[in-house]
């Protein structure tokens with residue numbers, strides 16, 4: 001295997017990497033090399049920088065120091081480090097949710113944050129039906145105008161963040177048995193911000209020294225993300241931007257078009273990317289682009305914000321996390337506009353080697369010296385139009401000799417939601433999960449797996465996602481995907497209905513052919529992992545597959561994870577009773593045997609879910625299948641039909 005083939009299995013990525021090497025552009029893989037050897041204490045999670053008596057570290061071989069200056073041992077240090085990551089990951093998703101709820105309040109003309117501010121904005125309520133459903137969940141009378149409903153709802157949603165007592169409203173969506181368990185364990189999330197703050201408090205010097213107790217607080221904080229901040233983000237985005245429905249699209253670097261003004265949007269909050277979709281179609285700007293010699297304006301996305309506009313508009317996806325620098329390396333990107341999360345600091349340097357203009361838009365995420373065009377719901381269209389104009393004008397600066405776009409693009413179908421799954425399986429007027437449950441009960445389907453998460457240059461790019469998913473569908477496991485994992489599988493054609501015939505087992509094939517779905521369902525961005533939680537609750541409500549989420553023959557996996565957000569997702573999966581495998585490296589807990597044993601073992605007796613660390617995709621598939629079979633047996637289901 002050549003050096004480049006070890007980095008990625010994706011031919012477009014390989015080609016762009018070759019170009020980067022020829023042009024002496026340093027990418028994440030080069031930087032990983034210069035970091036070798038990476039800090040062993042950090043990798044094991046036993047380096048403590050919590051207070052200024054340190055930094056302290058625990059000798060993993062048991063010969064040197066076994067506790068820090070304050071007396072904290074490996075268990076406390078590793079658990080505190082991990083807890084902090086859970087808090088950070090949760091805060092990222094939940095802050096995103098807050099911004100979306102704030103936009104809803106602006107639409108309703110009742111900004112809770114900016115009293116007296118003019119109420120002009122560029123959004124509207126696209127999905128009134130979902131607005132009403134959500135309002136009813138929050139106990140709001142819906143016999144009033146949609147603006148009035150939105151006003152009340154946004155107030156209640158924003159109050160979820162600052163709630164001090166009681167429980168988050170969406171907790172009610174979980175099956176009764178799960179809610180009772182959370183209550184018994186004392187991990188029912190009370191308020192979103194409260195759980196993050198309290199978890200951080202417990203990790204400061206001299207507070208919680210019990211690793212199991214720290215993990216319980218971590219589980220509660222993660223639940224406030226999955227069943228709180230992320231769920232708010234997903235549901236309110238559906239109200240403001242419309243609920244996705246199955247839609248076709250294209251993926252990979254080949255979607256960047258040589259004769260067009262190319263704008264790549266990268267980040268997470270779809271308020272920006274959604275407006276970019278509109279601004280890129282502005283007749284005035286399209287005319288200007290043509291005047292500049294381009295055929296038009298081409299918009300493409302990277303990472304989760306790409307998933308958002310793919311799900312709602314079929315906008316092309318240029319790539320996943322490890323392709324962000326390479327999109328610029330094509331030499332054909334006029335502007336990369338970014339908002340928050342997963343945006344590599346290196347982009348500034350890579351962009352400087354080409355004519356590409358990097359533009360930041362969010363006050364929370366800036367680069368020194370990089371052009372910042374402030375974006376807010378109030379000036380959304382204006383500011384996005386300004387960015388598109390910068391791109392169009394920058395077309396003239398493109399250096400033709402530097403352009404080389406790998407000609408790879410793949411078709412895909414995305415846009416599955418808990419509602420869409422209902423409708424596809426049961427028909428629009430008989431929307432039900434019954435056919436899905438029956439398929440599992442009868443053994444035509446073995447079970448379900450959520451395969452999600454990032455890329456990580458420590459692992460061959462896309463290899464773990466695609467190999468695992470192929471193994472799962474071959475064994476009649478229907479795969480639900482989000483984030484960069486979905487993009488990885490899309491590039492290999494796994495998100496096409498035709499993929500069932502080529503890759504799926506007979507049972508899954510029959511289902512896919514009967515209803516015309518791919519064997520791998522793309523549910524959206526990382527906040528949309530909340531769709532998996534609600535879909536699982538519907539499965540329990542439908543009946544026949546147990547009484548709790550932990551009874552479902554299902555598992556979760558983040559094969560190439562790298563982000564703190566992935567850790568938080570893992571924790572809310574486990575807190576919801578899901579067996580969850582992490583690839584790449586474990587969460588730097590290995591320096592504490594007790595903590596690792598707890599997370600991969602004993603915790604199952606607590607929440608019904610547990611973690612597994614595994615770095616072989618074939619083994620991951622075997623573990624998931626064994627777990628699904630164990631759950632099938634516990635439910636006394638018929639044997640798998642085509643085993």
Ligand code: BF8
Pocket residue numbers: 268303304321341342452453454455482483484485525526527562563565566
């Ligand atoms: O939130 S999968 S690399 S883009 S963290 Fe980031 Fe990971 Fe991609 Fe989206 Ni999720």
